[in-house]
Amino acid sequence: MSRDEELLARVALTWLTEPGTWSVHRLVDRLGPAGALDLLLDGGAPEESLRATVAARSRQGDARAVAADALARAERLGARVVAPRDEEWPVRVGDLRRLVLKGGDRRVDRETAPPLCFWVRGAWPLNEAFDRAVAVVGARAATPYGLHVATEIGYGLADRDWTVVSGGAFGIDAAAHRGALNAGGLTVAVLACGVDRPYPMGNAALFDRIAETGLLISEWMPGADPLRPRFLIRNRVIAAATAGTVLVEAAARSGATQTVNRALAIGRRAMVVPGPVTSAMSVGAHEMLREQPSARLVTGVPHVLEEVGRIGADLAPPARAPQQPRDLLDDDATLVLESIPRRGAVGVDRLAARAGVDVRTALRKLSLLEELGMVRRRDDGYALATGGARSPGTAS
Amino acid sequence: MSRDEELLARVALTWLTEPGTWSVHRLVDRLGPAGALDLLLDGGAPEESLRATVAARSRQGDARAVAADALARAERLGARVVAPRDEEWPVRVGDLRRLVLKGGDRRVDRETAPPLCFWVRGAWPLNEAFDRAVAVVGARAATPYGLHVATEIGYGLADRDWTVVSGGAFGIDAAAHRGALNAGGLTVAVLACGVDRPYPMGNAALFDRIAETGLLISEWMPGADPLRPRFLIRNRVIAAATAGTVLVEAAARSGATQTVNRALAIGRRAMVVPGPVTSAMSVGAHEMLREQPSARLVTGVPHVLEEVGRIGADLAPPARAPQQPRDLLDDDATLVLESIPRRGAVGVDRLAARAGVDVRTALRKLSLLEELGMVRRRDDGYALATGGARSPGTAS
Incomplete structure (x- = not known):
């Protein structure tokens, strides 16, 4: 076939x-x-x-x-579909085969099979994006404390070259994504609706930023509605695709604690940030720490790295090769490369201005970058090739 | 002898x-x-x-x-000495025989033998006071959050008829004592100096209140100075004399975490209240939760009772007999009894006024109470006998 x-x-x-x-x-x-x-x-x-x-x-x-129509629409949107036989398939989600939840009467507890495919917006190959990835999840109605902590953790993880995965929701999810973006890092929003209309609308600007430098992914086709049960079905992917899940603020019995339970059930690290016992938004976090002996209290990025780093050392070779094409570039070439937008193309004049180099230098560096396969010339200017420094996919 | x-x-x-x-x-x-x-x-x-x-x-x-002199001075102060052969000796401190601390190079880690005697101010027999007792300890430089939580826990425990034990220090200790006092409950300050000059001076009013309705106890004779090492030596008693220790706020490697470690080492419950990860005053608490798998996260009194209640159920008969002399009293008799001060005597006129009954009724109830052995007549009026409702010692 x-x-x-x-x-x-x-x-x-x-x-x-x-x-x-x-x-x-x-x-x-x-x-x-x-x-x-x-x-x-x-x-x-x-x-x-x-x-x-x-x-x-x-x-x-x-x-x-319907499927053919969706695929055509996706192509127009610049989205792609990724399936298990593709090289970029994030193999960790296959561990969902082992996920059996106790007392699962609800559909969400029974229907936990691995995904059949992912719709993807953003240039990074999935496997690379999820190679060193941590989920940060929590309450939508987060407190300033929780938002602060989630932002710090998102920033710190991204700063240390870990991908920050979350669900794109208000509150903790958005704070974690933002933290990663502020660090210039990679963040992935796993959605419960079409990647063309990420939910919630209030996070539209955030989703745009994520799509530019990171990934929006979903199991649902473009146009799909964010129906309530879908969020919980989606959560299993957040748990499975990452090395561990950090819970920052959760009310009692929340969706975020459900993600942590799924992570634990398939042998991922479960990490929980405590908070004031006077805060309703930490009740779920404290419950988790009391009831799940394998859930580990973490107070910040060093603790998180201690947990997932261990996993990495046990199960995977050093996650990033030390020598990559970008290491060969001089300062001007790097500036030029980093001035090319993640999506779309840019003319050489504008590019030179952005990079702060003269047009002659820009052209020289662009031809070098083209030779290295990191940039390609298009009718409308220069664009990133699928591979490029600080940009998606030397592997693809 | x-x-x-x-x-x-x-x-x-x-x-x-x-x-x-x-x-x-x-x-x-x-x-x-x-x-x-x-x-x-x-x-x-x-x-x-x-x-x-x-x-x-x-x-x-x-x-x-020196000892004879101290004993004479104690008698003048209304303090007493209690030794292991006395009926009121709190036998739990004998478990210190089992306390062996790893890597104990410091004197405080080596010298952990059970106390030879206690100096006591306050009317409650020690054994009764410590029968159902929980220690609440923590930082001197506590935050408003910690003070709030410690006060709540002190109040809630006292309200449920548990004795609140702490060290009388500023911060968490004082808050726990105050909470217990506000609930009209029993609280014990275990001191590292003479019971005649409790330290710190700034808590003098608190110590007076504790001595009136609870206990000030110390291993050091009246007049003894609160030398720094004595606090740590004292901590082993707080850990051993209680069913469990609750830690509310502690900076990294603090004296309070040391108390919790001693509690764990002799099989007492160790309970830790988490706090914001952004607070330096919760660093020690979070460290304890991360490093001591037996330390249990608690967010309030119900969790504390779950821990120490279990101990009680396992090791001890129901801690309080359901039928006590006070259960036999009618409302007027109870009012009269409760209007007698914890310490000293009161004349019948003042007593009747306090109780809100007429003098004739007061006299009738007083003779009943005398007969029951709960009140005794003295030259200066009526006083509590060693046994009395909501007052020290039906057991002695």
């Missing part, structure tokens, strides 16, 4: 049955995506409830046509 | 060698207090350093004479 056929089937399956559905995941294991899709569309789902879901969705449209 | 002789020897030993000295404790075990004292005074201490200490002290006075 071609990559395109497979992708189309994966997208169609996600639309037909929602991400995380175990019986679908098992069918894909057995029959491949296209075979599983055919079976489901023929009414052959192994469970009555799934048959009903498929039938209901099918009345709204032809799954393959 | 008479009780008086033994007491005199214990007091003399404490003065000669400072509390907590293991070699002295072992001598007392073998030879009794008087025998141990004789041996030491004859220069027969088993260690050179102890011989030097005894010789130095002996040049300042005759140990038995």
